[in-house]
Amino acid sequence: MKIKKRLTISNIFMLIIPVIIIFIIAFIMNIPFSKAYENKFEGYREHDQNAYFIQQSLKPDMRNIENKNDLDKFPEQLQKFLDPKGYHLIITYDGEIVSSNIEDKDKEAISMIGDDVLFKSNSLVLEMNSISLVKNSFVKDNKVVNIIAINPSYKPVRIDIKNEMSTLVISYIIIVIIISLIVVTITNVILSSKIYKKLIRPLELLSYGAEQIKNGNLDFEMNYESDDEFGQVCGDFDEMRLRLKHSVDMQLKYEEDRKQLVVGISHDLRTPLTAIKGYVEGLRDGVANTPEKQKKYLDTIYTKACDMDVLVDSLFLFSKLDTGRFPFKFDVVSIREYIERFYRCAKKEFYGKNVEISFESKCENSTLVKLDYNEINRVLLNILDNSVKYKQKNLVKIKIKLYEDEEFAILEISDNGSGVPDEELSKLFLSFYRGDVSRTKPNEGSGLGLAIAKHIIEAHDGEIEAFNNDGLTIRITLPKR
Structure with missing residues (x-):
């Protein structure tokens, strides 16, 4: 979330x-x-002694009163309620007092109020000074019944x-x-x-990752799996870490390749230079004292100089390819027609050198690829030259096979040599690699041919790889247009 x-x-x-x-x-x-x-x-x-509240309590249930004798029970119940509040009771029936428990104070209070108010008026509530009088009057069988409660010392509770x-x-x-x-x-x-x-x-987690990167550790993982904004941030952070790690690894590899390149250049230049130096000293010291020897020495010096010139050209080409500054000239061509033309030229090139070249195509004429004629020619000729240069048999058999799938045109060049040890296949496309650890045969090539081929094919957005199949097979994959 x-x-x-x-x-x-x-x-x-x-x-x-x-x-x-x-x-x-x-x-x-x-x-x-x-x-x-x-x-x-x-x-x-x-x-509470509130008079109106007392008046409500003076209402008997008229259903239980049929004559004045029924009023005898009512005062006893009512007085239990009135006594705590300081009231005394008078009940009259048709003008006759049937029940009373008033005292002298009550009589004084009644005299102050007046008998007319007490016995002749209807129901009333009267509060005068400290006197409280409550009266309920009702008629029962044409007889007037008065229930009167009087309190001469009334002190109302004020709420x-x-x-x-x-x-x-x-x-x-x-x-x-x-x-x-x-x-x-x-x-x-x-x-x-x-x-x-x-x-x-x-x-x-992000703070931890930043700390690890600061300390130079790029092998940690950002284990955050929630599907929220931080998931995207942590994913981007981890991708940045991977790219940074890849960049560092590439930089280290680049530096290692540079070191190997310097070592290879030093080794491959030292051998012809040493030979040139030796022959020049022979000429200078008079060792070549005949015209035939002098010509031989000069021819050898020229040959070694030419080897150095080839090496320098290869180095210059490799350097431009490696830095991405090589000016390719791409054309969209039919891959089948192009490989057929190359096959015919290769047969002429290797005629009379005990080389047998065959070609098989399962690719349509309409299959187009983008390529640089000259540079792809350089790649293919280098592969054929290697097959001849490192041959193990008198007759070199080279098979060129072209086929395609939905996205790519695929070219395979196989020979009948002894192949390459499996552990060294991945090194074939490294600069100065010849499969000869001692590196004592610089005359067999500069060791840059397949490295240059790899750069050229990758510049075509393709791939090049090697594997053993009754000899060495180089497979080149190019995207179709």
Whole structure:
């Protein structure tokens, strides 16, 4: 999953999860707060002397009252409720007092209020100074029933409902917020830690890779397999490491090749130079004291100079090819016609040298390749020259075979020699390699022929390789146009 997508999902979760949990917490916390609210105001009601609340308690169940005798049981139950609140009770039925437990203080209070208000008025609630009078009047079978509660020492409980509610709501909100903050913090820590782990590991891996490259170690691996932005970065970093390693290896190989090239040049130039020096000294010291000897010495000096000239030309060509500054002249040609023409020229070139050349083609005339006539000729002639130069039999048999597949034209040149040891096949295309460790036969060639051939074929976007097949076979692969 991409980091951007992961961060988006994480941020959504950081918003949604706390909101859901806050709603759940608010719902759960609402239950104990509601209960606490009910319990608190239930306690207020139990100790409250509020007259209107008392009036509600003075309403008997009229279904249980058929005559005044039924009112005898009601005062006993009602007085248990009124006594803690300081109220005393008077019950009249059709103007007759059927129950009363008033005291002298109550009578004084009644006298202050007046009998008219007490017995003749309808239901009422009266609070005057420290006196509280509550009266319920109702008619039963055309008889007026009055239930009167009086408290001469009334001290109402004053409850600031607004303040109580504000305190309760604020407490509720504070607790919900505190719990919500804790939940949000825990949620964010958990989600952030997961994101942090996803971010810190590739960063540490990149830091490790940079440290390894700084220390010159290019053999480590970037083992990061997640399919995110860092996966692409780590992949690019590892590709950079591989390219850098390849570049370093190529540089080391280049330096090694240069060293081998210097050694080869030194060796191959020393031999003809030594011979030239010897023959010149022979001429100078009068060793060649006859015209025949002098001519022989001069011919040898000329031959050695020509060998050196060939070597220098080969070195110059190899150098230009190696640095990529050789001016190729490419043409698009029919590969079959080209190889047939080369085959006819080669037969003339090696006529009378105990060389038998055959040609077989399984390639269409319409198969086109891009090549440089002269340079491909140089490659093919060098291969044929090597087959003749290193022959093991009196009669050298060379087979030229041309065929194709969907993308390439393939040319194979085989001889009937003894081949090359398998462990040395990969060295054939190195500069100055002759398969002769002692390198004591410079007259057999410069050792640059196949190295030059490899550069030329690669400049044609092709490949050249060697393998043993009852002799040595050189295979050249060129892309079709």
